[in-house]
Amino acid sequence: MRRKTVFAILSLLALAPIITQAAGPTAAALAFTCAGCHGTDGSSVGPSSPSIAQMDPEVFIDAMQAYKGDQSHSTIMNRIAKGYSDEQIKGMAWFFAKQKLRLQPQQHDPQLARLGAELHDKYCEKCHEDGGRPGDAGTLAGQWMPYLEYAMADYIAGKRPYPRKMQRKVDAAIKDQGDKATSALIHYYGSQH
Amino acid sequence: MSDFNRRDFIRLATGATLASSALGFPGLLLGATPKVVVIGGGVGGCTVAKYLRKLDPKLEVTLIETKKTYTSCFMSNEVLSGDRTLESLTFDYEGLKRHGVNVVIDYVSAIDPSKKLVFTAGGDQFGYDACVVSPGVDFKWETIEGYDETVAETIPHAWFAGPQTQTLRRQIESMPEGGKVIIVAPPNPFKCPPGPYERAAQIAMYCKHHKPRAKIIILDPKDRFSKQGLFRQGWSQLYGFGTENSMIEWIGAAGGGTVEAIDPSTRTLQAEIEEFQADVINIIPPQKAGKVAFASDLVDGDWCPVNKLTFESSRHPNVYVLGDASSAAKMPKSAYAASSQAKVAAAAIVARFNGIEPGEPTFVNTCYSILGEEHGISVAAVYALNRDSNTIESIKGAGGLSPMDASPEQRKREVSYAHSWFKNLIEDMMM
Numbered sequence: 001m002r003r004k005t006v007f008a009i010l011s012l013l014a015l016a017p018i019i020t021q022a023a024g025p026t027a028a029a030l031a032f033t034c035a036g037c038h039g040t041d042g043s044s045v046g047p048s049s050p051s052i053a054q055m056d057p058e059v060f061i062d063a064m065q066a067y068k069g070d071q072s073h074s075t076i077m078n079r080i081a082k083g084y085s086d087e088q089i090k091g092m093a094w095f096f097a098k099q100k101l102r103l104q105p106q107q108h109d110p111q112l113a114r115l116g117a118e119l120h121d122k123y124c125e126k127c128h129e130d131g132g133r134p135g136d137a138g139t140l141a142g143q144w145m146p147y148l149e150y151a152m153a154d155y156i157a158g159k160r161p162y163p164r165k166m167q168r169k170v171d172a173a174i175k176d177q178g179d180k181a182t183s184a185l186i187h188y189y190g191s192q193h
Numbered sequence: 194m195s196d197f198n199r200r201d202f203i204r205l206a207t208g209a210t211l212a213s214s215a216l217g218f219p220g221l222l223l224g225a226t227p228k229v230v231v232i233g234g235g236v237g238g239c240t241v242a243k244y245l246r247k248l249d250p251k252l253e254v255t256l257i258e259t260k261k262t263y264t265s266c267f268m269s270n271e272v273l274s275g276d277r278t279l280e281s282l283t284f285d286y287e288g289l290k291r292h293g294v295n296v297v298i299d300y301v302s303a304i305d306p307s308k309k310l311v312f313t314a315g316g317d318q319f320g321y322d323a324c325v326v327s328p329g330v331d332f333k334w335e336t337i338e339g340y341d342e343t344v345a346e347t348i349p350h351a352w353f354a355g356p357q358t359q360t361l362r363r364q365i366e367s368m369p370e371g372g373k374v375i376i377v378a379p380p381n382p383f384k385c386p387p388g389p390y391e392r393a394a395q396i397a398m399y400c401k402h403h404k405p406r407a408k409i410i411i412l413d414p415k416d417r418f419s420k421q422g423l424f425r426q427g428w429s430q431l432y433g434f435g436t437e438n439s440m441i442e443w444i445g446a447a448g449g450g451t452v453e454a455i456d457p458s459t460r461t462l463q464a465e466i467e468e469f470q471a472d473v474i475n476i477i478p479p480q481k482a483g484k485v486a487f488a489s490d491l492v493d494g495d496w497c498p499v500n501k502l503t504f505e506s507s508r509h510p511n512v513y514v515l516g517d518a519s520s521a522a523k524m525p526k527s528a529y530a531a532s533s534q535a536k537v538a539a540a541a542i543v544a545r546f547n548g549i550e551p552g553e554p555t556f557v558n559t560c561y562s563i564l565g566e567e568h569g570i571s572v573a574a575v576y577a578l579n580r581d582s583n584t585i586e587s588i589k590g591a592g593g594l595s596p597m598d599a600s601p602e603q604r605k606r607e608v609s610y611a612h613s614w615f616k617n618l619i620e621d622m623m624m
Contacts, residue, residue, distance in 0.1 A: 026552055029540060029553075033555060033556065035617065036532050036533075039620055044613065045617055048610055048613045049610055049613035049614070076559060079592050080573050080591065084575065
C-alpha cells in the first residue's frame with residue numbers, strides 16, 4: 001500500500017469517534033419534542049391536534065414527507081417537518097408506532113354516529129380495519145374530531161393527497177348520503193374511545 | 194430490570210454512548226439512589242421532574258415550589274378578553290406526585306453548590322446529586338422611576354398570571370367607554386416575546402364588543418417585535434390598525450416609546466418625547482433571572498450561562514438551569530422552549546448518573562398568539578446545537594411564521610391548534 005493511502009486511512013480512523021458522535025439525536029429525543037402539541041408519547045388530550053401514538057410507521061412517514069415537501073396542507077406541520085432528515089423521520093415513526101394510544105371521550109351526536117358506523121362498514125372498513133382502530137392505515141377511531149374535520153375538508157378540496165383508493169370511497173360515501181356523510185363518519189370515529 | 198438492561202435502555206432513550214471512566218458517578222452504579230432536587234414548579238421544573246422519573250423510575254426526585262398550585266402565563270391574555278377564567282389556567286401538583294415526584298411547598302433561599310445542599314426559608318435542607326433550577330424571571334424594578342412592587346398592586350404588570358391578571362381585567366371592565374389603556378412593553382430579552390402584542394389584541398377583542406371607542410396604546414422601547422408583520426396585519430383586519438380610527442396604536446423607540454417614569458397618582462407616564470395619561474396602565478418591566486439564581490451565584494449579568502449540551506450551569510457543576518432564567522440563545526424565553534430544554538436536561542442527567550455521555554440534543558419551539566375569536570398565528574422552529582459556538586441554532590429551511598395573507602379558515606384553525614398546544618403542554622408537564 002502506498003504511504004499516502006495508509007495515511008489517509010489512518011486519518012479517517014482518527015476521525016471515526018467524531019463521526020459517531022455526530023450521529024445526531026435519538027428517535028426518543030426527537031419524539032419527546034412533539035409532546036407539547038401531540039401529548040406525552042403521542043396521545044393528544046385535544047381538542048384538535050391529532051394523536052400519533054401507535055400510528056403505522058409508513059403512514060407516519062408518508063404524512064411527514066408530504067408536509068416536508070409541501071404536498072399536504074397544514075397550519076404548522078409543513079414548517080416543522082422540514083427540520084428533520086429522512087432518517088430522523090423514520091426513527092420518530094418507529095418510536096410512535098410502539099407507544100400505546102390512550103383515547104379520551106368526545107362529545108358526539110349518537111344518531112349521526114350510527115349513520116357513520118354504517119358508512120364506515122360500507123366504504124372505509126376495508127382499509128381502516130376494526131372501525132378505524134390502530135392498524136396499517138391511519139388511525140380514525142377516537143381521533144380528535146376537529147382534526148378529522150380539517151383533514152377531510154383538505155382531502156375534498158384537493159389540498160391533501162388521497163392515499164390509494166380513498167378518493168373513490170369518499171366520493172361514493174358522499175354520493176350515498178350527501179354532505180352528511182363526512183360529519184356522520186367523524187361523529188362515528190369520535191364516539192369510539 | 195437488571196442494571197445491565199437498565200443501562201442499555203437508558204442508552205437507547207438518551208442517545209448516550211459509553212463515556213470514559215472519568216465521567217459520571219461510579220459510586221452510584223453500585224446501587225445508591227441518585228437524588229435530584231428541582232427548584233421551581235413551572236414548565237421547566239415540572240417537565241424535568243416528570244421526564245427524569247419517566248427515563249429512570251429509580252431516581253429520587255424532589256420538586257420545591259412556593260405556591261400550592263400552578264397558574265400558566267401562556268393563555269392568560271385570554272382572561273383579559275373574558276374568553277377564559279383564571280381557574281381554567283390553574284392546576285395542582287397531584288399529577289406530578291402520581292409520577293413519583295416528591296413535591297415540597299417551600300421557598301428556596303439558596304443553593305450551596307460546594308456542599309450540594311439546597312436551603313429553604315422553612316428551615317429544611319435537601320442534599321442532591323443533581324440540582325435543576327428553573328425559577329423563571331424576576332423584574333428589574335429600578336428601571337422605571339416610580340414603579341415598584343407596591344405600585345404594581347394597582348398598576349399591574351400581570352406578567353405572572355394570578356391576582357394581577359384579574360386586577361387588570363377588572364380595570365378594563367370598569368374604565369369608561371372611550372377610555373384609554375396603555376401597555377408598556379419591555380426591552381429584549383424578556384419572557385414571552387409576542388405576549389405584549391397579543392395582550393393588546395385580547396384587550397381590543399373585549400373593547401370591540403363593550404367599549405368600541407376605546408384606545409389601546411403600546412409604548413415600546415424597541416423598534417421591532419416578535420411576529421410583527423402578522424400582528425400588524427391581524428390588528429388591521431380586526432381592529433382597524435393603520436387607520437385613523439384604529440383601536441390599537443403602537444409607538445416604538447424611534448417614535449418616543451421608551452418609558453422613563455410614572456406618576457401613579459395621576460396615571461401619567463413620562464416617555465422619551467412626551468407624556469401619556471391613561472385610564473388603565475399595564476407596565477411589563479425589564480427582566481432578569483429569578484431570585485434563587487442570583488442568591489446561588491448562577492448568573493453572569495442578568496441570566497444564567499449553561500452548557501447547552503446538558504443545560505448544566507457554566508458556573509457550578511451538578512447544577513442545571515432551564516427555561517426563562519437560562520441564557521439559551523437562540524431559543525426564545527417561551528413555555529415550549531422550557532419544555533424542550535427540560536427533556537434534554539433530564540436525558541443528560543440520567544446519562545450522567547449511568548456514567549455515559551449525553552446524547553445529541555434536539556429542540557423545538559412552537560408559540561401561538563390569539564388575536565381574535567377566530568384569528569390565531571404561530572411561530573415554530575426546530576433547533577440543533579452548534580457545539581463549537583455553544584449556540585442553539587434553528588435548522589435552516591425549517592420553522593418560521595404563519596404565512597401572511599392566510600385565509601380566515603387557516604387563522605381559525607390556528608386558534609383551535611393553540612388551544613391544543615395549551616392543553617397538551619400542560620398535560621406533558623404535570624399530568
